[in-house]
Amino acid sequence: MMKGTAELLKEHQLKVTPQRLKIVKMLEEHGHINIEEMYREMLKEFPSVSLATIYKNINQMIESGLIQEVKLPQTKSVYELIKxxxxxxxxxxxxxxxxxxxxxxxxxxxxxxxxxxxxxxxxxxxxxxxxxxxxxxxxxx
Ligand SMILES: [Zn+2]
Ligand SMILES: [Zn+2]
The missing domain is CATH 3.30.1490.190 (Ferric-uptake regulator, C-terminal dimerisarion domain)
Structure with missing residues (x-):
């Protein structure tokens, strides 16, 4: 993605926080990622992050129209940037x-x-x- 990650958050009226930046980066890198994968990767940089916090951030980013949940049959939902x-x-x-x-x-x-x-x-x-x-x-x- 050409646009800076911070600008992308600001454009969607989201406060720029290190965790949100990390979430967007993971989505850019993986394309699609489920919540457990996200959690495992977040823990490496934010050892005290909780799954609840990730869900909270994800939901705010969904509400602001930056990302979406992709529901898949027979497997966990993944998340992606809206394109x-x-x-x-x-x-x-x-x-x-x-x-x-x-x-x-x-x-x-x-x-x-x-x-x-x-x-x-x-x-x-x-x-x-x-x-x-x-x-x-x-x-x-
Ligand atoms: Zn295959
Ligand atoms: Zn997709």
């Missing part, structure tokens, strides 16, 4: 989460037309085997 609309792909073998930028407007529109719902939120996840794991599978065979 252009995209879908998520999850590998069944290595469990990595990747973004794929495909417009979902058509799907949402169609779903609204068919169901009469006014859709507020969508979590579209595609599961499969990533290219790296496909390669491993064929080498193992």
């Amino acid at each position: 252009e609309p995209h879908l998520h792909m999850v590998c069944d073998r290595c469990h990595k989460v990747e973004d794929i930028v495909i417009g979902t407007e058509k799907i949402i529109e169609e779903a609204e037309k068919l169901s009469g719902y006014k859709i507020k939120e969508s979590f579209i996840t595609l599961r499969g085997i990533c290219p790296a794991c496909q390669k491993k599978v064929s080498e193992e065979a």
Whole structure:
């Protein structure tokens, strides 16, 4: 990300604190990260940080529109910085989460037309085997 981390927080009306800076940095680095991974990494720099504090920060950052929770089937939610609309792909073998930028407007529109719902939120996840794991599978065979 080009923008400074502190500016990013300020833009979202969030007070700049060392812990919030660290959270944004982790999200930039990992793309998607769950709360336990975040906690483990935070402890290295902030040995007295609690899980409750991380949740509090995360929730404030969600409210301010800086990050979002990505709900995944059969596994813990991950968090990411809000970017252009995209879908998520999850590998069944290595469990990595990747973004794929495909417009979902058509799907949402169609779903609204068919169901009469006014859709507020969508979590579209595609599961499969990533290219790296496909390669491993064929080498193992
Ligand atoms: Zn994989
Ligand atoms: Zn994503």
